[in-house]
Amino acid sequence: MPAVDYSLKVIKPNIGGGRVSGSGEKLTSSFDLVEEMHFLFLRVVKARDLACNNAGGTRYPFVEIKIGNYKGTTKYFESSKPNPEWNQVFTFEKVRIQSLSVEITMRKKESVNDEFIGKIAFKMSDIPTRVPPDSPLAPQWYKLEDKDMANGSSVGELMLALWFGTQADEVFPDAWHSDVAPVSGDSIMNTLSKVYISPRLWYLRVNIIEAQDLVLPSDRNRITDVYVKASLGDMKLRTKVSADKSLNPRWNEDLMFVAAEPFYDPLILTVLEKNNDDEISLGSCVIHLSKVYIRWRPEPVGAKWYNLGNVGVEVEELKFSSKLNMRISLDGGYHVFDEPVNFISDYRATFKGLWPPAIGVLELGIISASGLVPMKSRDGKETTDAYCVAKFGPKWVRTRTAVDSFSPKWNEQYTWEVYDPYTVLLIGIFYNCHLNGEKGPTPKDPSIGKLRIRLSTLSTNRIYAYSYPLIVLQPSGVKKMGEIQLALRFTCPSHTSLLATYARPLFPKMHYIHPLSVPQLDSLRQQAVSIVSQRLSRADPPLRKEVVECMLDAGHRLWSPRRAKANIQRLMEAIHLVTEARKLFDKIKKWNNPIANVLVIVLYSTVVFNPNLVMPTLLAYCFLIGIWRYCKRPRDPTHVDIKLSLADSTNADEWDEEFDTFPSSKQGDVLRMRYDRLRSIAGKVVVMVGELATQGERLNALWSWQDRVASAIFLAFCVTVGVIVLSGIVPPRCVLVLVGLYVMRPPRFGVDIPSAPENIFRRLPTKTDCML
Known part of the structure; x- marks a missing residue:
């Protein structure tokens, strides 16, 4: 079985009319982060003077638009209206149009067959092109002709407008799209792209x-x-x-x-x-x-x-x-947490008077997805109806639903104001369960994948175009659900404002003056998530509760052996510099490289006899390390790393335990085995914490006189060294040099054997004797 590729990939989409490169060129188009898509727009406004077969007028009139194999219809009225109004917009992707004409037919709804009223036809070559910011194209009245076209008789008039445009057109988000033709009725509303604002x-x-x-x-x-x-x-x-x-x-x-x-x-x-x-x-x-x-x-x-x-x-x-x-x-002086503390997209207080000025703009181009897995079966055919949701601050965006496509193309662009660079953009893809043919009383939109991008890891005024893997955890293990192609740009006009942001407190001042306890914050966050999900689910179309809770990580973090081991590994990597310094010092003590040891001793002696060189030496060392690591700096934005999460090395039993319910649904030997394993892991953690406490207690024991001999030795050492230093017999610098030379002495002088101070320290009493 071939290995699954979970890496981040650089892409080169045809965005900005082909004028965008990795150099970060600033473009003027409001849709320069997505690929330009061309559509035929048809706006049906209203009709008048329709031919009537009864005194009450034409019942149930509607308009049918047909372009080749694509067909769309307006809503119909359930009462007699001589001058019905629809004001609906239809879009057809230009590359898929294979017809040379557009047929617009007026019909009225009947129980058996829809009765023909009139018809209009347009040639594709006669349709104009509109480019925003041009004003909208004015609709015109066109005469409807009956079946006998030769007579030229009119059976009424229809007001409409046709034009070619792009997704930058202002009517695009609310238009009916030809790719949702399998969807009908009220379900079409669930396919539209929308912007939502969280309640204050x-x-x-x-x-x-x-x-x-x-x-x-x-x-x-x-x-x-x-x-x-x-x-x-x-x-x-x-x-x-x-x-x-x-x-x-x-x-x-x-x-x-x-x-x-x-x-x-x-x-x-x-x-x-x-x-x-x-x-x-x-x-x-x-x-x-x-x-x-x-x-x-x-x-x-x-x-x-x-x-x-x-x-x-x-x-x-x-x-x-x-x-x-x-x-x-x-x-109002607090920031209300509805997101996890580690993945916050906004730190502002509720009260608007405390808001800092915006430092820049974040632009996101949701281009497309590829290789999405099938989520449902419709009419015996596996399918995926995917839409994308992005959140930053109180603003949520939702793309239109791409029906029956494993490689949907959205090409929608959105912007947010940025108030702090240490914020996270959250993006998720979901399967739309609320289209025609779905079964079940309360279907929920399952997550296809989710990713986070921290703005502080992005260079300003540069375009990032990447294909991100969509990774989810399932009871069977980690699974790649596809990839999503995104383009991002964080624009900051003033770098002075950006630098000043780093000196500002992360949270509003009330969090430091009157801090809330951790249990309070947990309870309040649950309330906030519930309120936001309820309010957004009341929009039209709704941003459903399960989507909001998934984006906000509303689920409780229960015990996971995988996550525990991953966090321990993160801790070890975080103190990598300390461990490397310890290993280097051990090498120096063992004299593996005598030349390097001599240089270290010379440098140490020089610094001791010239204390004013201590700080410059440390700063120069840090500067050189920073310059050396600049060449190896990360070039890509942050993304999910399955190796860091140990998702690639977790066995089936640990996956089953991680996805177990709370309280556990397991019984008998399985539950007993997992409890014993948890006790084993927790026991190791307890031992580690106990060892740290022991070292601290030994330091306190130097002055506690619990071990009278050890305390007397320590005080005698302090007095002796103090007298020697004050008397001037041996200068303090010589004492430090002698201590350093003693510690870094060659192995032939017994460096492998613990020294006397170490032996005394290890004999100091601790409170372990008092524990049950």
């Missing part, structure tokens, strides 16, 4: 302080366990039970919600008493978020008393009511 998210902080004058039921005179339940939409949180058992309980506890503009749902707070297994309401209040104070600075919010009553009752009209003391604010 806020952190809602509810600090519940205390209640006053709670009213108990008449049959009791003693309060028990009281707490407050707060709900915002589908999200419900509650405080702890108050330790104060009086009618004026205290909590002083924060509850955090995520709220999205516009604020549809009010905040409902209810004081509840738990009596055995029952919950008894002691009062509620409803707070509309449009009236809540917006806090974008660190200053505290003033507390306010709220009347408690029954939900739906105007508590302001009550003469007496229980009260609840709270601080409620919309904290």
Whole structure:
């Protein structure tokens, strides 16, 4: 079986009219990152004076467009309209047109056969070409001719416009495309390209302080366990039970919600008493978020008393009511996390007044895909109906769906404003399950592949054109689903602004002044993902919940042996410089190369006797390493590396464990074996952490006098060296040189045997003796 190629490939697409090269030439066209595609556009506006067979007018009129084997129809009206209006646009890819004429037929819907009303024909050679930014072509009235063309009689008029154009035409995104001819009805809406904007998210902080004058039921005179339940939409949180058992309980506890503009749902707070297994309401209040104070600075919010009553009752009209003391604010000084912290595409705070200026523009050309795997079978034929989704900041884009194609061509270009280079562009391809012929009550669009591109790894003002592998993890292992061809450009007009961005805090200041805990952030991120998926699924066409959750990595990261081993390997590579320095020092101690050892000793002695050369020497060394590594710098953007993820070396059992449900669906010996393996891996981690703790405890033991002899030796050493240095008998520099020479002495002088200081350090007591 041939090896699968998971590498990143450089491509040379015919973008920018063939004027783009790898030199990063700046072009003026708004579609210079995609290949130019030519289409025939036909806009059907309305009809008038249609021939009528009854007094009520022509029923169910519609227009049929036919070009060779391609045919498209407008919607039809279910009532009699003498002057129907459609205002629909149809597109036909020019390279696929094999006809010399366009036939436009007016018909009316009938139960058996659609009745012919009139017809218009155009020659391809007579159709004009429009190039934006030219104004749209004005539609004209054309007479419909009946079947007897020789009579020249008219059966009505049809207003339409025809022209040749490209995907840069403003009507292109909403037009009916000839490649979606197998799709009909309302499903066509699911094939259109659209741009979506995430709702503006806020952190809602509810600090519940205390209640006053709670009213108990008449049959009791003693309060028990009281707490407050707060709900915002589908999200419900509650405080702890108050330790104060009086009618004026205290909590002083924060509850955090995520709220999205516009604020549809009010905040409902209810004081509840738990009596055995029952919950008894002691009062509620409803707070509309449009009236809540917006806090974008660190200053505290003033507390306010709220009347408690029954939900739906105007508590302001009550003469007496229980009260609840709270601080409620919309904290706009935070960035609301809906993405994983490591893959954020936007760090801005919610409050617009805190936004930094934009530093540049990111342009993405979604050119095509190739080698996509079949996802479904339709009419006995394997097929793939793929569309692409890209996200950066609050802006989502979705390409049109390419129907029945394993090598779709989208050639759509989008732009985003960039506020920080340390951000990630996220791109995913999905299979459209909402076209004709799909079965199942709630079909979901499965992911074909996903990739991330960090902007800080891109050079500014340069075009990157690459073919990225689409890699997914499945219970059977890693699988390549195809490739996607992209063109990117990060344009930054001012490098001064770019450099200033690196000195700015990554997150808004509120994250550092009043930080949120990790459990709080996890809970709030789950709320944010749920809100964004609900709002975008209400668009037309919807960006469905499963797509949003896949793009935002909403799934919990459960235990994975593969990921654990990969992270350990990453850690070892991260400290590669330290380990290499240790290996080099070991070579020096063993005197494998005497000439190099002599040079090192000379350099060491020179630096010791000239301390002012220490910093320049280190900086010069770092500079030389940087210059040497510049020639070997990465030339390509970041992409998925299966070797780094150990996806190419994981066995079947570990894949099965990674994709197991939570709680586990396994039982018996399989579960026992995996638990034992987990204990083995965790045991090694525990030993490693214990060894690090042991070394730290030995350092503390130097002063603890737990081992009196060792502490006395250490203090005696400190006094002796101090006296020698202060007395001037041996200068400090000579002491350092002697220590260095002793450490780097040749092996014949016993370098393999641990020295006395090492032996003393290893004998220092630790707390391992005190552990069970």
